[in-house]
Amino acid sequence: MRRLLYILPVVLLGLVAVLAYLRLGKDPSILPSALIDRPAPEFALPPLLDGVPGLATADLKGQVALVNVFASWCAPCRVEHPVFLRLKEEGRVAIYGINYKDKPEDATAWLQRLGNPYTRIGADREGRAAIEWGVYGVPETFVIDREGRIRYRHVGPVQPRDLDEKILPLLRELQK
Amino acid sequence: MIRALALLLVLLTATPAWTVEPDEILADPAQEARAREVGQELRCLVCQNQAIDDSNAPLARDLRILVRERIKAGDSNAQVMDFVVARYGDFVRLRPPMRAETYLLWFGPALILAIALSALLLALRRRKAASRTVPLDANERARLDKILGGEP
Numbered sequence: 001m002r003r004l005l006y007i008l009p010v011v012l013l014g015l016v017a018v019l020a021y022l023r024l025g026k027d028p029s030i031l032p033s034a035l036i037d038r039p040a041p042e043f044a045l046p047p048l049l050d051g052v053p054g055l056a057t058a059d060l061k062g063q064v065a066l067v068n069v070f071a072s073w074c075a076p077c078r079v080e081h082p083v084f085l086r087l088k089e090e091g092r093v094a095i096y097g098i099n100y101k102d103k104p105e106d107a108t109a110w111l112q113r114l115g116n117p118y119t120r121i122g123a124d125r126e127g128r129a130a131i132e133w134g135v136y137g138v139p140e141t142f143v144i145d146r147e148g149r150i151r152y153r154h155v156g157p158v159q160p161r162d163l164d165e166k167i168l169p170l171l172r173e174l175q176k
Numbered sequence: 177m178i179r180a181l182a183l184l185l186v187l188l189t190a191t192p193a194w195t196v197e198p199d200e201i202l203a204d205p206a207q208e209a210r211a212r213e214v215g216q217e218l219r220c221l222v223c224q225n226q227a228i229d230d231s232n233a234p235l236a237r238d239l240r241i242l243v244r245e246r247i248k249a250g251d252s253n254a255q256v257m258d259f260v261v262a263r264y265g266d267f268v269r270l271r272p273p274m275r276a277e278t279y280l281l282w283f284g285p286a287l288i289l290a291i292a293l294s295a296l297l298l299a300l301r302r303r304k305a306a307s308r309t310v311p312l313d314a315n316e317r318a319r320l321d322k323i324l325g326g327e328p
Contacts, residue, residue: 127235
């Protein structure tokens with residue numbers, strides 16, 4: 001009994017160490033989404049560019065799609081942009097954009113300079129649609145299945161590794 | 177003296193420095209008061225440890241406006257909270273809900289206190305038992321008397 005009492009602090013320390021180790025290297029600003037496996041929220045956004053239609057809930061049904069929330073003023077969006085261009089070239093999935101709190105002329109110039117991977121772009125000037133999506137910072141990316149449900153959410157820039165290891169396998173799974 | 181009293185009065189009646197901006201404030205004071213109640217319960221997801229009422233992040237401002245819109249539209253405080261939680265999850269509540277997975281969070285401190293108190297009680301009782309004086313028996317008394325030279 002007494003020996004057990006002496007061991008107890010060591011055991012507790014060990015448990016705390018394991019917990020701390022599990023959190024190590026994880027970004028505390030990445031929050032779980034409340035919307036996983038729920039239908040995409042009700043929203044309807046006007047187009048940003050001439051010739052590229054806007055985006056609304058109804059557009060998300062019928063095929064697997066990627067919804068990317070971006071802004072021209074957002075530096076990490078620039079980082080992930082080539083990843084979406086590559087994905088567009090592969091033609092694997094519909095890529096839709098929600099342009100968050102941006103000036104239309106800035107967003108247009110940004111897309112002209114860097115290339116436009118999106119087949120639909122909704123202009124969310126007030127950021128209200130983003131609140132419906134539970135977005136708390138750009139960029140964020142969602143994977144939507146055929147039934148229009150949110151299956152995955154990525155907070156922060158999508159790096160090539162995220163695409164290869166998480167998003168592409170999920171897309172293949174959903175497209176089966 | 178009067179100046180000092182006036183200063184005291186001002187200091188005592190001062191409200192906390194809200195970040196709620198003048199253009200956000202509702203015309204109806206009762207509705208505004210409710211919006212403040214809700215705003216103190218909602219976490220700003222950008223700064224994470226501030227309520228939306230205390231934060232000047234743009235998203236916090238958007239959420240304050242949203243809360244006021246819902247209140248104006250006739251929602252109860254609980255309905256407004258549910259509206260925001262449905263989009264941002266439980267993390268947006270500054271006070272976590274009471275649920276099976278949050279029991280440890282709510283009762284953990286009390287549990288640790290209980291463990292510590294029972295350990296303390298156990299240790300105290302043991303110490304008391306160890307220090308209890310046992311009277312000498314006749315044999316020991318005789319030996320002691322002998323050592324002390326027969327004094328009583």
